[in-house]
Amino acid sequence: MNGLVAKVAQITFRSRWLCCVLVLLLITTPGLIAGWDFDTINLRTQRLYGPATPATQRNINDWAGLIKNPPQGDIKDKLNRVNQFFNNRVRFRDDIVVWKQQDYWATPIELLRKGAGDCEDYALAKYFTLREMGVPASQLRITYVKALQLNQAHMVVAWYATPNAVPLILDNLKTAILPATQRNDLLPVYSFNGQGLWVPQAGKNKRVGDSKKLSRWQDLLTKMRAEGFVINE
Numbered sequence: 562m563n564g565l566v567a568k569v570a571q572i573t574f575r576s577r578w579l580c581c582v583l584v585l586l587l588i589t590t591p592g593l594i595a596g597w598d599f600d601t602i603n604l605r606t607q608r609l610y611g612p613a614t615p616a617t618q619r620n621i622n623d624w625a626g627l628i629k630n631p632p633q634g635d636i637k638d639k640l641n642r643v644n645q646f647f648n649n650r651v652r653f654r655d656d657i658v659v660w661k662q663q664d665y666w667a668t669p670i671e672l673l674r675k676g677a678g679d680c681e682d683y684a685l686a687k688y689f690t691l692r693e694m695g696v697p698a699s700q701l702r703i704t705y706v707k708a709l710q711l712n713q714a715h716m717v718v719a720w721y722a723t724p725n726a727v728p729l730i731l732d733n734l735k736t737a738i739l740p741a742t743q744r745n746d747l748l749p750v751y752s753f754n755g756q757g758l759w760v761p762q763a764g765k766n767k768r769v770g771d772s773k774k775l776s777r778w779q780d781l782l783t784k785m786r787a788e789g790f791v792i793n794e
Contacts, residue, residue: 596693599625602789606670609788613674620650620673624690631694637729640720640738643690644731651686652677653733666781670788683733684716685781688754689792691718698794699724702752702759708734710746719752725765753778755794 603621607613613621627646632638654677656665669686672678678686688703700721708715719728719741727740730747741747749761753775759766772778772794785792 596628597625597790602670605787605789606674610671610674617674617676620676621670623650624669624673628690628693636696636720636722637738639691639694639696640729640731643687643694644738645736646690647672647683647686648733648736650676651683651733653679653683655679664777666777668781668785668788668790671784680716680733684718684731687718687731689785689790691720692794696720698754698756702728702754704728704730704752705750706747707750708746709748714750715747717747 599621603613603618624646627642632642651672656662656679659665659675659677659679660667664681666685667675667678667682669689672682672686684703688701691701692698702719702721704717704719706715706717707713715734718731720731721728727742729738730741730744731738732744732747735744741749751761751769752759752766753772755772757768758770758772758774760769761767782792782794
């Protein structure tokens with residue numbers, strides 16, 4: 562009898578140990594935690610916006626496929642694939658044409674449903690796609706710049722290998738991903754992500770506040786959550 566009790570106790574201990582290991586793996590290993598549920602997202606967005614056309618649904622499905630099966634190379638492979646995906650699938654159009662508003666921040670689903678958007682929409686879609694692929698917020702910033710050749714405000718995504726590194730710029734104006742030092746046509750104004758707000762100062766970036774103060778950013782997060790996205794920003 563004592564032997565049976567000992568075996569049961571041993572099995573119970575092993576089961577608890579295995580559960581602890583599995584939980585630890587889920588917490589620490591990228592890709593093991595369940596990501597966005599596109600079945601739920603499709604249902605919710607159909608209720609919000611109506612049925613998607615076959616062409617736009619294919620784009621959404623391809624986007625989901627890209628997120629679920631990201632490039633297996635280094636981070637630059639992810640940056641290139643995401644940059645190319647949206648630059649190739651989306652036409653540039655001003656907000657006044659697409660949304661009949663002067664300034665509208667579309668969610669990635671809204672962007673793909675319309676198949677058109679402006680620079681903010683490209684940048685936001687690339688940012689959230691890379692975040693869902695496992696790129697940490699500490700390496701990504703949505704950056705407002707002045708496009709000097711166009712003499713107008715513009716938005717890009719900047720990826721930092723380290724906090725003080727020269728970032729790589731993901732842009733819809735130029736398809737090649739280049740270091741910021743090679744983008745003399747862009748003058749940085751400020752940047753932000755879910756962790757804060759930065760402004761350029763003496764050749765570096767200085768954190769000056771919280772992105773929660775950006776009302777359009779907060780409105781965008783609210784819309785995405787209503788669409789079914791789990792957003793940890």
